[in-house]
Amino acid sequence: MKKFTKFILVVVVLFLVYKCANQQPPTGGDVDRIPPEVFETSPLNGQTNFNEDYIQISFSEYVDKRSVKEAIFISPTIEGELDYDWSGTDLTIYFEKDSLKPNTTYIVTVGTDVKDLNNGNNLENTITIAFSTGSKIDNGLITGKVFADDLLGTSIYAYKLIDSIEFNPLKTKPDYISQVSKDGTFQLLGLVNAKYRLLAIKDNFKDRLYNREDDYFGTTTKDIEITETDSVFANLKFKLTIEDTTKPSVQNITMTDQHHLFLELSEPVDTSKLFIENFTIVDSSTGISQTPNFIYKGKSKTGQLLIAFLDTLNEDGNYFLHSSNLIDYAENESAEEITSFVYNELKDTNFVKILDVKKQFKDDQIDFVNPRLTLLLDDGVSLENIKRSVSFYDSRKNKLEVIVSKINDAEFNIDIKSKLEPKKEYSLEVNSNYLIDIAGNKLDSVFTYKVKTINDLDFSGVSGKVNYSGEHNTYVVLITAEKKAVKNVYQQKAEEGSFNIERVIPGKYLAWAFEDSDSNSVYSFGNAEPFKFAERFIYYPDTLNLRPRWPVGDMVLDLND
Incomplete structure (x- = not known):
């Protein structure tokens, strides 16, 4: 009996030790929506003559330790290793003895990347603490706001501009860092007198460097110079964007039937800037080449294109598509590429389908000032045939004047030039007998789409x-x-x-x-x-x-x- 009691006691002790060692959020109850807060810090904000080898930060609740480590910035950087020591909700950051520079103002920023352990709620406002190892706090201050849809993780990087050193955020870490609050506002305080260049960076790699095409960035309209007589700058503004310097390229080609190639690209390209001259189909076994007739998106997904060509290929050929000058939405232009594809003997027997007729407003409404409809097809059709196929009528069946223009070979704008009246019904008719694809397929039908002009008072x-x-x-x-x-x-x-x-x-x-x-x-x-x-x-x-x-x-x- 004594052995059994001893066994039970050991099990209970081990269970309690396990529960204490494994921090888990409570189960059940209302969902936690309360963000964590910083309750107390040491040193205090504004403290001078600081000579300790540690910093203490107390949180209002248990927080994710990794998020805290990634959200704490100390400017200027403290040389040597930092040791993060936790006791419940209290954090002590130890640094090497004598690693703080004399007569220097340091800024500790606790950013909004900090999240609680219970439900992942982020710190709502950035906390900034300024302390000095000397008798005074440097009083340089820059405040402002960042504008973006998603601000979480965005920091403000301030770089001292020195004539002898080239400014390069790809290689140089900032001298001062602050993270923006939930509303986009920020402050950089305790700045020493100097000229600064500022960037807003959403640092995905947490390496405090700007990584082109991975990090969102924003620049200002001017550099800022902090002096004894001019030490405060307010209302600095940033808008975030992401850089795109990569040229689009053709990743894969599938011949879907005797007249169509399906292209998969590395990124979307601007189809309004595509021309049939951007592509050439070449049979390397005979040297025979042909230019496609149509280029379009149809019902393909983002980053995909379709090409239609007239002359059928030979199953014994060795085929390549030569492409060049494809332009993405950042104006990057592709180099000349040669991509192979495999012959497909399947015949094209599908007639052209109307994917959609887009209106300017919801509920099939268009404007009576500059009215426009957009016709989307699943295959390429010539502009001349589209002009023949579409007709626009008022409620009395009077035919009205339209101008048809091409976006790509399967997408067309239909602008109504006749004067329309508000709150009136009209109809677009599309005669599919003129919707003839490259293989000559067509459907003998007329499709009617009812529309109504919007009320001017709306x-x-x-x-x-x-x-x-x-x-x-x-x-x-x-x-x-x-x-x-x-x-x-x-x-x-x-x-x-x-x-x-x-x-x-x-x-x-x-x-x-x-x-x-x-x-x-x-x-x-x-x-x-x-x-x-x-x-x-x-x-x-x-x-x-x-x-x-x-x-x-x-x-x-x-x-x-």
């Missing part, structure tokens, strides 16, 4: 002025605020500082303006390396709730701020 609008003392054009942009909603974007050049954006679909919008310093009519983000400043911009502080028949007026966007 629109909203925005008007106001842009304060700007520079010499360049300025533009105002409206974009849908809801992240999951269909993005409606309106852009207008401010004429003599004034703008009036009309016929806006009701909804919630963000409004912003930018200085078009390079005269290309689009916002330029600048570049991290080689470095280039971004264009100046300003966001309106409030989300606009644009309601039908209630346009917003007297808006002021101050680019001089």
Whole structure:
């Protein structure tokens, strides 16, 4: 009996030890939505004459240790190894003795990457602590905001600019780091007098270097110089983007039938900038080549293309597709490539199908001002045959004038040039007898699509002025605020500082303006390396709730701020 009691006691002790050693979130109950907080720090913010070899941070709850390690930044960098020692919710960071520089201000930043152990809630606001090993705290301060849909993990990197050292964020780590808060705001404090270049970096590799095409980045409109008499700079702004310098390429080709090639690309390309001259089909056994007749997307997925060609191939041939000058959406242009494919004897017996007729608004509605429909097919058809196939009628069956233009060989815009009336029904007819594919397949049918013009009173609008003392054009942009909603974007050049954006679909919008310093009519983000400043911009502080028949007026966007 004594042996059994002793055995039970050992089991209980081992169980309790295991429970203490394995930190687990509680089960059951309400879902934890409360973010962790920093309760206490040592040193205190603003403390001087600090001479310890450790820093202490206390959290309000158990936090994920790895997330904490990746979210703590100490600027300037403390030389040597750092030892992270945990006791419950308290963290002590030890560093090597005498590794702190004398008479130096250090900044400890606890970023929003910190998440609790229970439900992965992130720290809501970045915590910054300044302390000095000397008798004073350096008082340089830079504040601002980063604008992006996803800000989590975004940091502000500040680099001292020294004439003898080339600025290169690909190789050089920043002198100061701060992480942005949930709302995008940031502060860099305790900065020593110097000239700084700032970048906003979403550092995916956590290596404190800018990694091209992996890290989102943002640049400013100017460098900042901290001096004794000018030590505070506010309202610095960043917009995040990601760099794309990789040229598109053809990864794989499948011959789907005697007249079609299916191309898989490394990334999407702009089909409006594709021409049949970009491709040549070559039989290396005979030297015979041909240019395709149609290039299009059809029902292929992103990064895929279809090519249709007239002359059938021979099963004994050795076939290659020569391609060049494919342009992606970042304007990268492909080099000349030669890609092999295997012959397929399957005959093309499928007639052309209409995939969709896109309208300008939901519920099959179009505008009565500049009305447009877009016809999408699953196979290539000549523009001439599309023009023959489409007709547009009013409710009395009067035929109206349209202009058809090609986006690619299976996608066409139909612009109605006749004057339409609001709240009236119209119809588009597509005669498939003219939808003839490269193999001559067609279907003898007429398809009718009913549409209705929108009510003029269903629109909203925005008007106001842009304060700007520079010499360049300025533009105002409206974009849908809801992240999951269909993005409606309106852009207008401010004429003599004034703008009036009309016929806006009701909804919630963000409004912003930018200085078009390079005269290309689009916002330029600048570049991290080689470095280039971004264009100046300003966001309106409030989300606009644009309601039908209630346009917003007297808006002021101050680019001089």
